[in-house]
Amino acid sequence: MTLLADTASAPIVEMRGITISFPGVLALDNVDFFLRPGEVHSIMGENGAGKSTLIKALTGVYAIDSGSIDVTGTSQVFRSTFDAEAAGISTVYQEINLCTNLSVGENVMLGHEPRKRGRIDWKAVHRLAAEHLDGLGISIDTRSLLSNHSIAVQQLVAISRAMVLDAKVLVLDEPTSSLDRGEVEQLFTVIRDLRARGAAIIFVSHFLDQVYEIADRVTVLRNGKLVGEYLAKDLPREELVTKMIGRQLDALEAISSTAARAIDRTDAPILKATGVGRRGVLEPADLDVFNGEIVGIAGLLGSGRTELVRLLYGADRADSGTIEVVGAPARMTSPRHAIDRRIAFSSEDRREEGIVADLTVAENIVLGIQARKGFRKIRREKQDSVVSEYMAALDVRPADPDMVAGNLSGGNQQKVLIARWLATAPELLILDEPTRGIDVGTKADLQRKVAELSEQGLSVIFISSELEEVLRLAQRIVVMRDRKSIGELDSRRFDLDGLIDFIANEGKGSAA
């Protein structure tokens, strides 16, 4: 194992022998981690490898069971995130922790408002906030409500907040998972600028391209153990993936493409939506899905993808259009209506709209069938068999049905949600960003599972920001932009560049 002292500068953070265990799980096992000033350092690993746990140990969220943390040469014991912030470590979490009901300026300066005669000087608050945001190349009205801005802007606001705290160490946990390409570029410009100013940056991401684009150094974890620390330029991509998953990459590349599969479109479609829309949310759109078909929805974040499927599922009410399920008109004003017609919907927001964090994995999996069944409890044996069947089918790790679902890693929570829906035996499964924030191995597992299910006759609506994924899985792709559907393509006739071009340019300048 390489413990690195191969740079001139002394580490700003030294974590040695970090061990953290949760009930039933050894999340980190004697892990060392070093971070130097002026570098971007990526922590890589599959879901559940311990990346988030390591970060949370550094940021004071979790207390360490054993080991030591030194920051700028002084030993630290973090009892809370406050201690970590005081030591100069600032974090921007995967799910942004800001007050969306406050203004941008209030968020940037929260807890550090300049005062005048004991009272907050709001003019100065907004002036300073604007300066910090300017420093990151963002110009927005600091008096506007944070919730009115995109996730990307909120992310940058969170980073500028770290700047206010004068952080020496900036931790970015999956900062790009909900950003589009341009926004990622903007973020990287900010990161490079901070690095040049001597900040030490931890960058955690599942996007290998982005890691190679921005990271100087990579630390790989697997199953809670340190695999090693490497310079990014010395570590070929295949080798990195092999180290992360502990097996060869070949297994992942064997995912067959289902795009070319022929679909019988002569029968009535499983779902036929005509002119479904909602004022101010989505312009009327058409969509039909046939038996065993995977229909992809592509478009940038905020293009109306999520809005469309929420209307189809009855999560939000449509104010125009009609929906037919297998030829019969259907009223979709509540999720229950959709569920009764064997339509399932897995939301893009796992934490808020998917997982019931304090219930166990088993309870989360049976929640869907239990809700359908009403108050009569599912028999214990039946529940156990359903749970073990789907946990095995989706390879939920750790394979402990009695574990509290909130303690699972993001990818495994996603698997639990898909298990919940598959257990209800749906005919149409709507997956909104099922692979966001998920590692390579799990992503491949999920894609394979979706392909396999569709071959058995399940219809799927598949939304993803990763266009390769959509192209590989879907037979047809509906493209959305600016809250309307701009076209429908046959994915056999498009490659990635073609699709990107279509998303960006189709219909521009014309009346459509």
Add this chain to the structure above:
Amino acid sequence: MRSVTKHRLFWPVATLVSLILINTVARSQFASITVRDGRLYGALIDILRQSAPLMLVSLGMTIVIATRGIDLSVGAVMAVSGAVALTIIDGSTDPSDPGVVMVAVVVAILASLLLGAWNGFLVSLLGIQPIIATLVLMLAGRGVALLITEGFITTVNSTPFEFISTGYLLLPFAFFIWVAAVAVVGLTERRTALGVLTEAVGINPEASRLAGVRSRGIIWSAYAASGVLAGIAGIIYASNIKAADANAAGQFIELYAILAVVLGGTSLMGGKFSLAGTVVGVLIIQTLESTMLFLGVPSAESPVFFAIVVVVVVIIQSPRLHRLARDVTNAARSRRTAEPSDAEVAG
């Protein structure tokens, strides 16, 4: 041993046991139980009898809190229920007729169900915040009770009605009422899926809705149940004082009920709930009340005494304190082993 202290109910039960021990040490007859005319008497038996109203109210409160709600109107519902029952009995030709009492009790409970359903309607259908929705009835309910009794404190002499609170079947009848209520609520919640669906709605309402859970119905039923239970509590209270006192019935009981729920380990944030914990919580409160009587704490000072004990109990149960204690012991342990582990890392 460690698994025992980790149990959810460890701290509440430990608190209750130590309260009883303290009382027994102070005056040994506290724990003594005597048999007279085939009935059990003693301070502990009194606690079981007197805890009935609070127990019923707290059971309902537990379910409501599990849905992320709160029911402030329980005291007012008690007042209405007592007023309805006594007005019917008082207006009848024969107050001692068990049939009349039966009708009075049933009508009072139905009235309480109606009030609970009203709360549920405001919260689940209109989406009004629970604290505001139930505040309406908390303030208006006593007025309704006064309207029913026409502004008087209705009193009755009715042996069957008095039996509800003072009757005995070896043990006090009121005790059997609350045991039955605990059993019914417990079986409904845990033998059916209602309990886990209630928890799901309380933990994550939006995720539950998207998963197809009938969250509206569940929330509505929680408030209705709370109303019914408060109604029964109101009948017991009225039976005990043989009167419908619209102002005194169930005064501040909502606060004691919330306290009992919290002492029992159910979070006010909703979600996971423990009926057994609530039972222990109520017994703690009732024992504490008896302790003050027993130790002769002057009634003017008793709220202060009560408050001090509650603060101590809540601090003892605080997870943060437990974590702090663990950190201190861990730090002491790791100091002892610090040297060798450093050497390991360096190698």
